[in-house]
Amino acid sequence: MIVAERKPLDEIAKMIAPYEKVAVIGCRSCVAICLAGGEKEVNMLVSAMRLKNRKDGRKQSLDGFVLERQCEKEWVKEVEEKILDSDIVLSMSCSLGTQTIGDMYPHKIIVPGLNTAIFGVPEEQGVWSEKCLGCGDCIIDTTGGICPIARCAKSMLNGPCGGSSDGHCEVNTDIECAWYAIHERLKLQNRLELMEYVRPPKNWSTSHSGGRRIIVKEDAKLTPHQKRGREVLE
Template identity: 60%
Template sequence: MIIGERKKVSEIAEMLAGKKKILVSGCRTCVAICMAGGEKEVSELSSALMLISDRDGLGWKMEENVVERQCEKEWVREIDDKIRNADAIVSLACGLGAQTVADMYPEKEVYPGLNTTFLGVPEEQGVWSEKCLACGECIIHTTGGICPVSRCAKSMRNGPCGGSSNGKCEVDPDTDCAWVAIYDRLKLQGRLDMMTDVIEPKDWSKSHSGGRRKIVRKDLLIQPTDSSGKEVVE
């Protein structure tokens, strides 16, 4: 899922200087699960902002809302009236949700209430860790189901590097070395011979390094589009 962390309330308040009608809008999907931008967090942020407004006489009027998935236009359309009524929208969704609102309502000012941090998983209550870089070329079948691209600080394809020490990463001694984890996993599976296979250099053009990516599934298209999958402007 997409993991985010809410910005400091003071930072968000600073962005909102001069605004009056503010919509704080969250998302019930990833950021709700990582407890950064769901219903409770929307209430908490609104309340904290109103403390500032009441104390400093800013006269803010706060509206709260949480949509099912802020990255999908059909869900955002459900709060069309709330968005149109607001001077400013603070999005507690990830960068995708915030940009969806900003693209659908280009005349409206959208402010990010959280920092979209990484693609990760919940490890335990209150702990999330990065496990995917969305690099566009998954190879975890060769590494025991462990992604060296996201879990190794150097994204090494053939590790470990010389900085691995006692199973930990030299960049952060609290972080497990991905390649030690890969070794242990392959050993458990009786596939240690794979450690000697040289993995080919990665084609980074399939990652964000190759520029903004887009997927067009022609079999799913309903509205006509040109061969490049040009976006349909509504």
């Protein structure tokens, strides 16, 4: 899932300071699971900002709403009235949700309340770790199901490097060396011969290096005829 963190409150306060009516919009998907932008977090932020306004003697109205998924237009439409009625929207979702609202209402000012951080998994309560970079060309079939692109500080395809020590990474000794983990996993699976397989240089054009990526699933995409039908229904 996408893992995000709340921006510092003074940074948020500066962004929304010039505006009188603020709509704070959270999301019940990934950012709710990582405790950054769900219902509780939105309510706490609104409450804290109201207290700050009271302390600073500023008149500002803040209202919090939470959507099922802020990155999908259908859900955003549910709060269209609130968005249009506000002077500024503070989005408490990942950057995808923020940009979805921005694209739908280009005349409205949308600012992010969260820093979108990683594609991560919950390791334990309150701990998320990065395990994918979304490179668009998955190779974990040859690495025991462990991604060296995301989990190795140097994204090495043929590791480990000389900095691996006692199973830990030289960049951060608190973190396990991805290639040590791959070796241990392959040993467990009796597939150690894969360590000798030389992975050729990676084609990074499938990653963000190749520019903005758009994925199309032809069988799901609406035909012009279907689109016209939808428009009539709406």
